[in-house]
Amino acid sequence: MSAPTDPPAATAPAEADRRGMVRLGRVLGVPVDLSWTWSVIALVIVAMFGPQVHVLFPGLGWGAYGVAFLYAVLLLLSVLVHELAHAASARLFGWPTTRIVLNLWGGHTQFGSFQASPGRSLVTALSGPAANVVLALGGQLLLATAAPGGVAGLLLGIFTYANWLVAAFNALPGLPLDGGRIVESAVWALTGNQDRGTIAAGWAGRGIVVALVAAVVVVPWLQGHRPDIPMILILVMVGYFLWAGASESIRGGRLRLRVPDLAAARLMRPAVGLPADATVADVLARPAGTLVVLVSPAGVPEAVVDEDALAAVPAQDARAVPAAAAARALPAGAVVRAGDAGRPLVDRLAAVDGAEYAVLAPDGTVCGVLRQPDVVEWLTTGRRR
Known part of the structure; x- marks a missing residue:
């Protein structure tokens, strides 16, 4: 159970992302995938509540565990409605929804690229808990008016309780929960920066x-109560999900805050361009501390000389061995300008499947090499390698 992906969100998932998933179909035009991890929470629910159902209805025998499994199914349906509410509200704002995933942690809705605002982000996030409140109120109404008995009454009560629980839990004001958008949107509106809001949330x-x-472990311990092992196990699962999601939100927010300061000229390693037919001896004559990019007769950077391979060439063979023999080929289009910076630079790097890029000066000559690890280091830590 989670809020929509931070805008701009990931694009449509690759087929590899569906490994371990079962496509349940489409609802409101949105693909719905069920992860194998859902079976874990289903087994936990059956193991915890099966014996309780058996005590209430001893005549069911092993069927009591089937009823407990229906608990898990009703929770799954509650989460699906929750995520569909996210998708439906996002559609009102023209945000593309790529799929809904139901898994161990509940579920999440994935979106394509879109332009958000504090208000729209908040409305889309809180539509999920609101949908669960509607379902819970409907369940309460049926319990009060129809008053079903037996297994039907038990399941209706569980369905009502589950929706209250899903709504209350997701409304807690912290990411990755939907209520975290309250904090994010408030800070976003105050600072004008969504990423600062994401970090705060x-x-x-x-x-x-x-x-x-503190509530589940520390307070009971101080009061002298014995540990509630099942509750602690649930806390471990939920706590891990929340802490990991919150940490990822903080990391992502910090990364996006650094994007505007990203600059090719700042992170590139100095380099010179040499003709593609240059020899190892030509490379060795380069200015100290610079890399070498081999350039085609048309002026297109083609390869970067590998320093380790260069050192392996015997000195007596330097004039005979072509530099290309000790170079790594550059992918097509692996070129950026020294003045490229910020989001346009990120988009440019993402458009080319490579780990290093030739950097061109304003006059079109090679002036540096930009390496992907250097960019990642800057975005994740704010430091140069």
């Missing part, structure tokens, strides 16, 4: 984990 999510640990 991520820290709020971590605070929720600390509060849950």
Whole structure:
């Protein structure tokens, strides 16, 4: 159970992302995938509640565990409605929904690229808990008016309780929960920067984990109560999900905050361009501390000389061995300008499947090499390698 992906979100998932998934079909035009991890929570629910159902209805025998399995199915349906509410509200704002995934942690809705605002983000996030409140109120109404008995009454009560639980849990004000968008949108509106809001909401999510640990473990321990092992196991699962999601939100927010300061000229390693038919001896004559990019007769960077391979060439063979023999080929289009920076630079790097790029000066000559690890290091830590 989670809020929509932080805009701009990931694009449509590759086929590899569907490994371990079962396509349940489409609802409101949105593909719905069920992860194998859902079976874990289903087994936990059956193991926990099967014996309780057997006590209530001893005549069911092993069927009591089938009823407990229906608990898991009703929870799954509640989560599906929750995620469909996200998708439906996003559609009102023209945000493309790529799929809904139901898994161990509940589920999440994936979106394509879209332009958000604090208000729209908040509305889309809170539509999920709102849908569960509607379902819970409907269940309460049926319980009060129809008053079904037996297994039907038990399942209706569980369905009502599950929706109250899903709504309340997701409304907690911290990412990755839907209520985290309250914090994010408030900080976003105050600062004009969504990423600062995301970071603040991520820290709020971590605070929720600390509060849950205090409520479930610390307070009972101080009161002299024995540990509730099943509750602690649930806390471990939920706490891991929340802490990991909150940490990812913080990391992603910090990364996006650094994007505007990303600049090819700042992160490139100095380099010179040499003709593609240059020899190892020509490379060795380059200015100290610079890399070498081999350039075609048409002026297109083609390869970067590998320093380790260069050192392996015997000195007596330097004039005879072509530099291309000690070079790594550049993918087509692996070229950026020294003035490229910010989001356009990120988009340019993402458009080329490579790990290094030739950097061109304003006059079109090679002036550096930009390496993907250097970019990642800058975006993740704010430091140069």
